[in-house]
Amino acid sequence: MRRAWTRVREFGGEDAELVPTGEGVLGVARRAWQRSPDLAGSTGVLREAGLLVAADATLYDLARLRGDLAARGDEPRGSDPAHWIAAAWRVWGEALVDHLVGDFAFVVFDTERRRLVAARDPVGSRPLFHTRIEGGVALASSSRALALLRGSESDLDLADLGAQVAGTLLSMGTHTAYAGVEALRPGFLFAHDEAGTAVRRYWSPPDAPDPAPLGLEEAAEEFGILLRQVVRERMGSGTTSVWMSGGWDSTAVFGAGRAALAETLGDDRDLRPVSIRYPDGDPGWETPWIEATAGRWGAPVEWIDSERIPLVEGLPARAGRSDEPPAHLYELWNVELARGSRRVGARVALDGCGGDNLFQVSDVVMADDLRAMRVGAALRRARARRPLGWRYLVRHALVPLLPAGAAKAIEGLSGRNVPRHHMELARVPWVPERFVREHGLRERDLAVLEELPAASAAQAENMLYVTVPALAWGGSYMRGVLLREGVVARSPLLDPRVIDFALRRPVSDRVAESETKMLLRRAVAEWVPPEVLAARDRRTGVTSGFSARRMRAELPALLDRLEAEPLRLADLGIVEPRRFGEAVAVWRSGGGDHLRSDLFAALRVEFWLRGRDHG
Incomplete structure (x- = not known):
C-alpha cells in the first residue's frame, strides 16, 4: 500500500x-x-x-x-x-x-x-x-x-x-x-x-439525427449560443489561453470565448491565443489566418517557433518514468504549448479537439448514398477521389454495405485479410501474424468498431470518433504530462451537450460535395473573419512536414541507442527483428517517411521496457 x-x-x-x-x-x-x-x-x-x-x-x-x-x-x-x-x-x-x-x-x-x-x-x-x-x-x-x-x-x-x-x-x-x-x-x-x-x-452519443431538424441558419444561431456557454464555463479565472491554429475548430473556440466575454459586463477575464508558427511553405503554415482571428479581437498572439520544438528528444527518460509507454507522438509539442500558456499567465488552456470528430465526416458518405440509391452523388464523389485509388474507394463505398460476416467469409475463401470496417487500421509488418492472431488484436479493434448501432455509416463514424477508447487513452496520458507543466487542458467541442447537438443534426451539415463543417462555420461567422472561414483549396495546419523534419534530425541517435542492446520486444515475441531492421534501414536511407509514426510506437514501448529492466 x-x-x-x-x-x-x-x-x-x-x-x-x-x-x-x-x-x-x-x-x-x-x-x-x-x-x-x-x-x-x-x-x-x-x-x-x-x-x-x-x-x-x-x-x-x-x-x-x-x-x-x-x-x-x-x-x-x-x-x-x-x-x-x-x-x-x-x-x-x-x-x-x-x-x-x-x-x-x-x-x-x-x-x-x-x-x-x-x-x-x-x-x-x-x-x-x-x-x-x-x-x-x-x-x-x-x-x-x-x-x-x-x-x-x-x-x-x-x-x-x-x-x-x-x-x-x-x-x-x-x-x-x-x-x-x-x-x-x-x-x-x-x-x-x-x-x-x-x-x-451510462452514456452513448445519438445514433441518428433528428427526423425533423431545424434549418441550418436557425440551428447555427442556437449552436452559437451553446458554444459561447460551454467555452465560458471552461475558462479559468484571470487569463485563459487558447491553443489556436488557423483552422476552423480552435478559431471557433477563441471567437466564441471572446464573444462570451464581450457580452458579459464586469467579466474581467482574458482569453489569449498561443500558437505555433511554421516556416513559409510548410504544410502546417497558417500564420495569416491566426493573425486575422487574433486581430479581430485585438488579442496579441504568444508565438512558438516550430523549429525549436523537439519531437522525440529524451524519449528513453520519458518512457522510463511513465506508468505505461508514452501514448503521444506530439507530447513535447503539447508541452511547448503549455509553457506558452504559462508565459501569458494561464493555468487553463482550451483547444479545438472535437471539431474533426463531430463536424465533418469521411468519404464513407458514398456508402450511404449507394444504400439510399443516390447513385449520382456517390459517383461524383468517387470521381473526385479517383486519384486515391480503387482500394480506397472500395473501403469507403462498398465495405460498409457488406452484410455482417460477409468480409470474414471472403477472407476464408481467399485466404487473405479483407477489410471488415472502413476505419480498421493497417498493421505494421514487423509484428508477427502469429502474435496478432494469438492475442486477438484485430478482433479487439473490430469489437470496438462494431459495438454501437447507428442509422447510417456516416453517423456510426462520428459516434466512433468520440467513443473509441484510443481518444481517452491519448488524452488522459497528456493530462498527466500537462499537469507537470502547471496547465489543465479543456476541450469545449467535446462537451456532451455539443456532441448531442452536433450528432442530432443531418449529415449534410457535416459534408456536402467539397464543403465540410458547415454548421460550425455558420455558427461562428460573426466572431471569426470570413477569410478564415472560407473554403480552402488544400488542407492546412498539417503537422506532417514538422514531424518529418524532427524525425530526420532526432531519430538516428535513438536508433543507434536502440541497436546497442537486444530488442526486448523481440524477446517477448512482439517484434520480428529482421523485418524491423529492414524497415529501419529503409528509413535511414532516406525513404519510408510513412514509417515514422510506426517506428516511434515501437521505440516508446521498447524504451519503456528497458527503463523497467534498468530500474
Missing part, C-alpha cells in the same frame, strides 16, 4: 490526503496550484454523513444542476466538485452520472450501504483504472499504482504492448500494460458491494 500510494502522489502531487474508511482507504493527491476553485478545489477526500467522495473533477452547467437539486430539496454543502457529486448522489444515487456535465473521474463510497461507485466522464478526460485484490477492488488514476498494490508490476499484458506496436490502436485504453489492471472506459460506471462488481455504459 505504501508503494502504491507513493506512486499516486508522484502522479498527482504534493497536496495529499489518505483516509481510512473501515472497509479500506480513499486518497487524493494533487498539486497545490490546483486548489483554486476554478480548478480542482481545496477538498481532498470529502467526508459527509454516510458518504465519502474522492474526485478528480471539474464540473460545468452548475446553474442548471443547482436548480435540479433544489427542486428535489437538496443543495451542495460546499463549492468544490466533490460537494456537488455528494449532493447529486444523495438525490439520484447511481443515476447522478446522468445529471453531471464535466471532466471527471470520481469514487463515491456509501458507508451505510457499503457500496462503492466510480465513474468516468463521456470522453475520458481524466484517467481511472481498476483491479481486483484480496476479494475486494481497488481503483486509481495510475495503472502502475494498482500493479504495485497487487504486487504484480512485472506481470505484463503482452497483448496490450503488442497492440501498441502493431498499430491496432482503436481499442487502446480498454486494457493496460499490466495484467489484471483495466481501464474504466469513458462513459462507464463501476459499482461494487458484497454482491459483486458490475460495469455498465
Whole structure:
C-alpha cells in the first residue's frame, strides 16, 4: 500500500490526503496550484454523513444542476466538485452520472450501504483504472499504482504492448500494460458491494439525427449560443489561453470565448491565443489566418517557433518514468504549448479537439448514398477521389454495405485479410501474424468498431470518433504530462451537450460535395473573419512536414541507442527483428517517411521496457 500510494502522489502531487474508511482507504493527491476553485478545489477526500467522495473533477452547467437539486430539496454543502457529486448522489444515487456535465473521474463510497461507485466522464478526460485484490477492488488514476498494490508490476499484458506496436490502436485504453489492471472506459460506471462488481455504459452519443431538424441558419444561431456557454464555463479565472491554429475548430473556440466575454459586463477575464508558427511553405503554415482571428479581437498572439520544438528528444527518460509507454507522438509539442500558456499567465488552456470528430465526416458518405440509391452523388464523389485509388474507394463505398460476416467469409475463401470496417487500421509488418492472431488484436479493434448501432455509416463514424477508447487513452496520458507543466487542458467541442447537438443534426451539415463543417462555420461567422472561414483549396495546419523534419534530425541517435542492446520486444515475441531492421534501414536511407509514426510506437514501448529492466 505504501508503494502504491507513493506512486499516486508522484502522479498527482504534493497536496495529499489518505483516509481510512473501515472497509479500506480513499486518497487524493494533487498539486497545490490546483486548489483554486476554478480548478480542482481545496477538498481532498470529502467526508459527509454516510458518504465519502474522492474526485478528480471539474464540473460545468452548475446553474442548471443547482436548480435540479433544489427542486428535489437538496443543495451542495460546499463549492468544490466533490460537494456537488455528494449532493447529486444523495438525490439520484447511481443515476447522478446522468445529471453531471464535466471532466471527471470520481469514487463515491456509501458507508451505510457499503457500496462503492466510480465513474468516468463521456470522453475520458481524466484517467481511472481498476483491479481486483484480496476479494475486494481497488481503483486509481495510475495503472502502475494498482500493479504495485497487487504486487504484480512485472506481470505484463503482452497483448496490450503488442497492440501498441502493431498499430491496432482503436481499442487502446480498454486494457493496460499490466495484467489484471483495466481501464474504466469513458462513459462507464463501476459499482461494487458484497454482491459483486458490475460495469455498465451510462452514456452513448445519438445514433441518428433528428427526423425533423431545424434549418441550418436557425440551428447555427442556437449552436452559437451553446458554444459561447460551454467555452465560458471552461475558462479559468484571470487569463485563459487558447491553443489556436488557423483552422476552423480552435478559431471557433477563441471567437466564441471572446464573444462570451464581450457580452458579459464586469467579466474581467482574458482569453489569449498561443500558437505555433511554421516556416513559409510548410504544410502546417497558417500564420495569416491566426493573425486575422487574433486581430479581430485585438488579442496579441504568444508565438512558438516550430523549429525549436523537439519531437522525440529524451524519449528513453520519458518512457522510463511513465506508468505505461508514452501514448503521444506530439507530447513535447503539447508541452511547448503549455509553457506558452504559462508565459501569458494561464493555468487553463482550451483547444479545438472535437471539431474533426463531430463536424465533418469521411468519404464513407458514398456508402450511404449507394444504400439510399443516390447513385449520382456517390459517383461524383468517387470521381473526385479517383486519384486515391480503387482500394480506397472500395473501403469507403462498398465495405460498409457488406452484410455482417460477409468480409470474414471472403477472407476464408481467399485466404487473405479483407477489410471488415472502413476505419480498421493497417498493421505494421514487423509484428508477427502469429502474435496478432494469438492475442486477438484485430478482433479487439473490430469489437470496438462494431459495438454501437447507428442509422447510417456516416453517423456510426462520428459516434466512433468520440467513443473509441484510443481518444481517452491519448488524452488522459497528456493530462498527466500537462499537469507537470502547471496547465489543465479543456476541450469545449467535446462537451456532451455539443456532441448531442452536433450528432442530432443531418449529415449534410457535416459534408456536402467539397464543403465540410458547415454548421460550425455558420455558427461562428460573426466572431471569426470570413477569410478564415472560407473554403480552402488544400488542407492546412498539417503537422506532417514538422514531424518529418524532427524525425530526420532526432531519430538516428535513438536508433543507434536502440541497436546497442537486444530488442526486448523481440524477446517477448512482439517484434520480428529482421523485418524491423529492414524497415529501419529503409528509413535511414532516406525513404519510408510513412514509417515514422510506426517506428516511434515501437521505440516508446521498447524504451519503456528497458527503463523497467534498468530500474
